[in-house]
Structure formats: structure tokens, C-alpha cells
Amino acid sequence: MLSGRALACSLLILLTSVVGCKRDLGDCNLDGQTPDGVPIDGPAAFDIAYRITDGLPMYEGQALVQSTCGDGAFCHSPAAVGADRIGVPAQLDFDVGLACNEAADAACASPPSCEGGQTDTYCQRLRRLHGNQSNIRDWAEGMIQEMRASAMPPGEAGRRVRNSTPWLRESDGSELPPIESGEAREIVRNWLACQAPVVARTEIPPSVQEELQPCPSVDDEICIYTGPQGELPEPAWSEIYWSIMFTTCVGCHGPSNNNVDQNPNNPLGGDIPGGASAPALEALNLTGSDTTDTTDWASESWSAVVNVSAYTGGVCAAQGTLVIPNDSPNSLMIEKMRDTQVCGTVMPPTGSIAGSLIQVVEDWIDMGAQNN
Ligand code: HEC
Structure with missing residues (x-):
């Protein structure tokens, strides 16, 4: 549960946007360099990680928040009801799972434009993603305070998800740090400071050479090629x-x-x-x-x-x-x-x-x- 102070603080920001809660998210490092190309140390919001179980890509901050706050099933996830929410208020959803994964759903190959309020599944999922992304932006300070106080994710459920962060970083293949570590906190802080960018869908690359290039964006969504990272393995x-x-x-x-x-x-x-x-x-x-x-x-x-x-x-x-x-x-x-x-x-x-x-x-x- 959110502590009283963080809750009050976040509610203030959410409802009235008044001062009184210090904005302490700090600087945003989007892609590891300043606009003039000078390298910046530390995590960048556009750093990618892949889920071990299915190779799904997300930004590192998105992956940490997604896998520990709801993951389509518990607490801050729209799919979670009753006991699975473990006391999280209705509507406080932070689910930033991909709207579409082409490897799993061929219909994602040519997503429709969703600008006109279309009601097909893909557009609904994209709206869900954008809605939850904006929840996260509204609650960013409360989230980081809770993480600093080691209060999120809470209790027994929290311990369970803390022990499983099965994501590998694109940069060096190492595992994403556990949510309670200072390193993970810094990844999430920077991601929040950068307005919580999300990978929204994946596209299967036309050839091995073209893997991991950014693909054209539709309706402001960000799309990442799915597929193997770097060299293909030998047939051994x-x-x-x-x-x-x-x-x-x-x-x-x-x-x-x-x-x-x-x-x-x-x-x-x-x-x-x-x-x-x-x-x-x-x-x-x-x-x-x-x-x-x-x-x-x-x-x-x-x-x-x-x-x-x-x-x-x-x-x-x-x-x-x-x-x-x-x-x-x-x-x-x-x-x-x-x-x-x-x-x-x-x-x-x-x-x-x-x-x-x-x-x-x-x-x-x-x-x-x-x-x-
Ligand atoms: C999310 C869990 C999950 C993952 C990840 C998974 N599997 Fe499976 N696999 C299952 C389940 C459950 C079964 C039994 C039901 C079935 O055969 O569909 C199974 C069955 C199989 C079988 C049939 C075995 C038999 O003797 O009947 C093969 C072969 C197999 N998996 C290969 C793979 C390979 C290769 C991968 C990775 C590329 C993989 N699986 C990833 C859950 C998984």
C-alpha cells in the first residue's frame, strides 16, 4: 500500500498539480548522451531489455515497473480484481505491457491508425497502454518515494516478484538488477524523469541485417524489432x-x-x-x-x-x-x-x-x- 504521506502527496499532484510536493525526480538521460553528443554516465531511458522467457523487448524502466507492479495479473494491473489487487485502489493501473507483439500475433504486422477512436483490439490495447503510461507520469513522485522507502512492491507478494526479474539487458546480456537495489531504483527514477517512454509493439525484421533498427512509428507509439540480438548462433x-x-x-x-x-x-x-x-x-x-x-x-x-x-x-x-x-x-x-x-x-x-x-x-x- 502507498504510505499516507506518499498517497496524499501524489493525490495533490494528481488532482490539483499544486506545489507542496517537491519534484525530486531529477534529470532525464534519454539515450546516453547530451543533445551535443557528449556521453552521459548511468542508465538511459531508451536502454532495452529482453524478457528471458519470450524475448519480448521493453525499455529497462518499463520492464522493471511492469514486472514488479502488475505484469498483467496482479496489484496495479487492470486484469487484477479482488484479492489479486492486494489493496490497490481501482483505476491505479500501471500496466505498460506491449499493445502488440508481432511474433505472437500476426495481426500486428500492419497495425491500423488508432487516431479516430477505433474499437479493434489493437487500438484498445494501445489506449490502455497510453492511459496507464499517463497514470505513471501522474504518480511518478509517489512511486519513486515508495521505492526509496523500500515499500513497493509490498509484503509477501512483493517478496515474490522481487526475486524474479527475468530480463536481460540488450547492452551486455546481463540480468536487470533486482527491484530493491539502488541500481534498479536509478533506472526507474531516470525512466520516470524522462516521462516514462514505452515500447508499444514489436515488428518482425525483414532480414537478419535489419534486426534491432527502430521501425516507423504509428500514432506516437514506439516499436522495436523483435528477434535475436547480434550474431546468430552457429548450428551446433x-x-x-x-x-x-x-x-x-x-x-x-x-x-x-x-x-x-x-x-x-x-x-x-x-x-x-x-x-x-x-x-x-x-x-x-x-x-x-x-x-x-x-x-x-x-x-x-x-x-x-x-x-x-x-x-x-x-x-x-x-x-x-x-x-x-x-x-x-x-x-x-x-x-x-x-x-x-x-x-x-x-x-x-x-x-x-x-x-x-x-x-x-x-x-x-x-x-x-x-x-x-
Ligand atoms: C511458458 C512455458 C513454456 C515455455 C517458455 C516453453 N515451453 Fe515447451 N512446453 C510447455 C508445456 C506446458 C508443454 C506440454 C504441452 C505441449 O506439448 O504443448 C511443452 C511441451 C514441449 C515439447 C513437447 C515435449 C513432449 O515430449 O511432449 C517440446 C518439444 C517443447 N515444449 C519445446 C520447447 C522449446 C524448444 C521451447 C523454447 C523455444 C519451449 N518449449 C518453451 C511449456 C513451455
Whole structure:
């Protein structure tokens, strides 16, 4: 809950915009440099992070606020009702989830103009996003005060979300800092000081070379190309493992744990994802024998996919083999990644990853699917 003082303070700003609450958000660093091109230290509001589970991009401040204030499900989210709001007043929504994700929703490829009050789903979602963004602007000072007092997110629910911030920074692949850290506070403070810019939708790039270019904006929304960051992995299982399986699949296809990885060679470092879906783990375990050390996970998980029939207790029982060496079109794993599966859902369930990445997995399979 907001403390009485912060609440009163924020209400004043919200309702009357009078002085009396000092504006203490500080300076805004939008893109890491001054207008004359002099570099600025510290977080920039346009710094991007990717959600580990599905590769979704957001600005770092947007990601921290989204994943700890509501995330489409609890507290400050319009979808949260009753107990899920944990006492948050109605309308105090801070949900800044993307209005559209092209990888998950092909209809986003050519979004309509929403200027005329259109009522289609996309325009409704865009209005929701802009409305919540303006809530955040109104409540910015209260939010930062609460964070400074370590009062948000509160209680048991707060502890739960504080421990999971599964976002990787675009700049160096490191994990976003936990919400209670000074570093995260500075990211959010700067983002708020810059008027809380949001990534509104993603667009699938026409080619690998064009990935991560900003795409044309529609109705003031910001759009970011989705897709792999930087170089594509080589068609070898170890590279595929670290750049695709570990980042987008192990969150569900891995055991529940809050372990910090003991393996200094893990290119991503930090906490080990996992525990997001018991049925997924039962159907396919993409980790290794030691749940606290990822050293052997790539080589050990190979035998969980190559020449392995679908799990007999699952929806794909007797429907195929996960990876058939030299036969990518008939490998169940590729069918699921390409959304042409005969059983269950597309993998990851939020929508296919970039086609250029799936192609690398196909190449590896068609070269014999070795444990290399
Ligand atoms: C959000 C959770 C989640 C994520 C992320 C996820 N999966 Fe799954 N996966 C599931 C669930 C649940 C099932 C069982 C139901 C089904 O087959 O649709 C499953 C089943 C599968 C199966 C079938 C296993 C069998 O033996 O039946 C394969 C193959 C698979 N996933 C591959 C992947 C790959 C590859 C990725 C990453 C690119 C991935 N999954 C990411 C939840 C997830």
C-alpha cells in the first residue's frame, strides 16, 4: 500500500498539480548522451531489455515497473480484481505491457491508425497502454518515494516478484538488477524523469541485417524489432542451447529453483531460470543432473531431445519424436517452434521466436543433430 504521506502527496499532484510536493525526480538521460553528443554516465531511458522467457523487448524502466507492479495479473494491473489487487485502489493501473507483439500475433504486422477512436483490439490495447503510461507520469513522485522507502512492491507478494526479474539487458546480456537495489531504483527514477517512454509493439525484421533498427512509428507509439540480438548462433547444440534453449525454454522446461548459477562459463551468468511450468518440466527437462551448476546442461540435455519420443503422459504422446537427425521437417520440436504442431501448442507458448533462429536449429538437425 502507498504510505499516507506518499498517497496524499501524489493525490495533490494528481488532482490539483499544486506545489507542496517537491519534484525530486531529477534529470532525464534519454539515450546516453547530451543533445551535443557528449556521453552521459548511468542508465538511459531508451536502454532495452529482453524478457528471458519470450524475448519480448521493453525499455529497462518499463520492464522493471511492469514486472514488479502488475505484469498483467496482479496489484496495479487492470486484469487484477479482488484479492489479486492486494489493496490497490481501482483505476491505479500501471500496466505498460506491449499493445502488440508481432511474433505472437500476426495481426500486428500492419497495425491500423488508432487516431479516430477505433474499437479493434489493437487500438484498445494501445489506449490502455497510453492511459496507464499517463497514470505513471501522474504518480511518478509517489512511486519513486515508495521505492526509496523500500515499500513497493509490498509484503509477501512483493517478496515474490522481487526475486524474479527475468530480463536481460540488450547492452551486455546481463540480468536487470533486482527491484530493491539502488541500481534498479536509478533506472526507474531516470525512466520516470524522462516521462516514462514505452515500447508499444514489436515488428518482425525483414532480414537478419535489419534486426534491432527502430521501425516507423504509428500514432506516437514506439516499436522495436523483435528477434535475436547480434550474431546468430552457429548450428551446433552448445550454441543453440545457450542462445535459445537456456534463454527462452528453460524457464518452463527446468526445475523450480532460485539458485545462482555456479558455473563461471555460463555466458549469461546470474540466477538460473526455471519453475514456471510443472507440466512443461514433466514433458521435457532441458537442464542437467546438477541443478545448481549449468556447466554440463548443454551436453546433458542433448539426450533429452535427440531420438526421443514425445512424453507418454502428455498431449503429444505417440505423436512423434522431438528431434530426428537429418529430418527437421518431421521433428516435433521444429513443428512446435514453427507453430505447425499436431499436438499441444506452439513453443514457446507466447509465440514463435524469430524465423532466422529457428532456421539455425533446423540446420543443426539436418547436419545430423550431433552433441557438439
Ligand atoms: C511458458 C512455458 C513454456 C515455455 C517458455 C516453453 N515451453 Fe515447451 N512446453 C510447455 C508445456 C506446458 C508443454 C506440454 C504441452 C505441449 O506439448 O504443448 C511443452 C511441451 C514441449 C515439447 C513437447 C515435449 C513432449 O515430449 O511432449 C517440446 C518439444 C517443447 N515444449 C519445446 C520447447 C522449446 C524448444 C521451447 C523454447 C523455444 C519451449 N518449449 C518453451 C511449456 C513451455
